[in-house]
Amino acid sequence: MAADDAHDVWRVGPAHRPADAGAVERLSVDLPDGGPTTIYAWRPVEDVGKLPVLYLHGIQSHPGWFTRSAEALWRAGYPVYQITRRGSGDSDSEQGDAASAGQLLADLTACRKVALAHADCRQCHLLGVSWGGKLAAAYAAGGEGAEAIASLTLIAPGIAPKVDVSTWTKLGVAACLLVWRKRRFAIPLSDVDLFTDNEAMRAYLRDDPFRLQTATARFFFTSRRLDWMLRRMPRGSIRAATNLLLASRDRIIDNAATRQVVARLTDGRAATRTIDGCHTMDFEPNPQVFLDALVDAVGRTD
16 A cells, blocks of 8 residues: 555655655555554565565654655665564554553564565665664664564664653652553653754644654553663673664763663674764654665665
8 A cells, every 4th residue: 555545644844755655655564463554565576685674663753744854765775674562553452552562562562573574685774763773773682583684773762761651650650550451641742842953843743643643551661661671681692783872962862872882782792883963863853864874774684
């Protein structure tokens, strides 16, 4: 199905739309518990032998936020598969909910298998932005099927955030895990200024009906569980070639702490670059420096 026919996530506000909408196919994936989600598949017209890229979005976002970077990789010859996390974007499962870290990792395995079958490949590049970078790192470090990951690219990954829920919210989440696991709490990213200095994209974020504003208590616990998993993993757990792209003016991520975590998980093997920009570098008025850096990073490990 072409992007124009697929869903309004491609048409809301001034977000970048694919120059060739017909290049994007909407795939439906049945997750392990039977619920469906969506993969937006960018498959190059000409097969140049490059491994596909599995692209994971952040906690509030959806694939529509990252069409610039997806298209840049596609134009460079990579098949790109933008995975919609359960409970976000146009996923049919309950918004802002996930039962466990294991469930999300199993979801990623299911999506990986569909993408690799679609691309007729055995390995892929794994790319995660913001919160999706945390999930990608956990998967590459020890998740089922880590051997299928040829490289890992993390864009401003949410593994050492500056922004967190309040102590009272943490206490509320803990209490609700016992009696009301689907009680909803606000995601602490309501201020769109945290994401970008680009006013046009701030307006887009304010009006985006698919932006996830709340999540369940068990989702917040799942997110914390991923943090614990990464802290407990031994040095060098991520064996795949790793790229780390950081934004110099990031208001959400602690860049210094992120470098330390990634250095430990990769035993100092990660290639790191800091680019002038805010957290969501796709939203920069001129993101070309970021896009070129991203294509170069994935290309070094292709």
